[in-house]
Amino acid sequence: MSSLTRYNRQIILPEIGEEGQEKLSRSKVLVIGAGGLGAAILPYLASAGVGEIGIVDHDVIEISNLQRQVIYKTEAIGKSKAKEAKAMIAELNPLVKVKAISEKLSGRNAISLFEKYDIIVDATDNIAIKYLINDACLVTHKPMVYGSIFRFQGQVSVFNYKNGPTYRCLYPEENLNAANCEEAGVLGVSVGIIGMLQANEVLKMILGIGAILSGKILVYNTLNNEQQKYDFEKNDFQSITREAFEEKYNKCEVEEVSFESVLNEMDNDEVLFLDVRNVDESPKISLKNQIQIPLMHLESKLEKLDKKQTIYIFCQSGIRSKIAFELLQKHRFKNIKSIAGGALAMRNLLEEKKDSHEFTNFIF
């Protein structure tokens, strides 16, 4: 019963009632960023009785944060934002289940995290991560509540709401240069206002009341109190599959090594040298632990390779071996490297070493 009393002032709103309160307590919201926007959003979601809140932030509190990130105390400088925000909520409303995630949001954790929540709130401060959130929301079919600030102006919108327009429909060009608060400066109340508008959209969505800012971007100017709404439509091409997401965000750079740096591993049985050239190519290289699978056949002969081994891939000059690297990576090989310069560079080095009689265990 204490919860009915706690939430009484909103339960008596005809638009909410006990039923609305029940919806709130069943809802799960993930807030990404516990900075200025997050500091406005989090206490209001918690006090309204959102059942479960996740907070993603890998930063620690700095003194220059306190003028706008009003949930943190001076004595908390140096502590984890996610953990401090969690502690704040625990004191504010112990009925809320909170998870502090002190990790950087990335292509590796975004999808598994988003799957656990109903609504994703973008309270971040850089453009690249907004595209990542947008794309992960598309893959997991979650709405994204967007907010951002430039000095005395703010923007709010809700993307991918019921399959509606996305961040990419509004900003198709991925330009990562826009200034954040550190560079541009900001007054605490400005982020507070925008964060509050985001929290409002979250609550409306959960309660099913009002009109959601879907396909609309609200632009607010705190200096003259003007606000404008702009409509935008969904672009046809804006769908992204899980595979495309992985491809975009989880592809590692091809790791290259020089042959010289791995010469001392030539006799190591944990190591395999993989020649992806065609059999008629020369110079022939034959090392003790070597196998030849031409690139064109590689994907169909993966069973010949052992994922536990370290695999050094080479071709003639180091181009095809990079393609082979990506192919093996796609099939979840971890310990792989491409040999820079390929067989040509390897032969030169082996000849040098042969002349100096350092190595005798190879044949041309």
Added chain:
Amino acid sequence: MIEVKYFGAVAEKTKCEFETLSFSEQCSLQKLLQDLNEKYEFESLTFSVAVNQKIVSKTSDYTLQTSDIVALLPPFAGG
């Protein structure tokens, strides 16, 4: 006459939040954007463009009408 509104980093470049421009007949949106770019050198700034509160493609062949309001909306990043 048409009105052009500028937001965020775009308004920093133009040093004003809006201006009224007289326009010749048959001026396309593309031509207007090209002229503004020459005047203010937006360079690497990206922005979306709205005509009468609706975001439109920058490459659309829309012909501006008297009393149209055009807005240049860059993405914001602060938070």
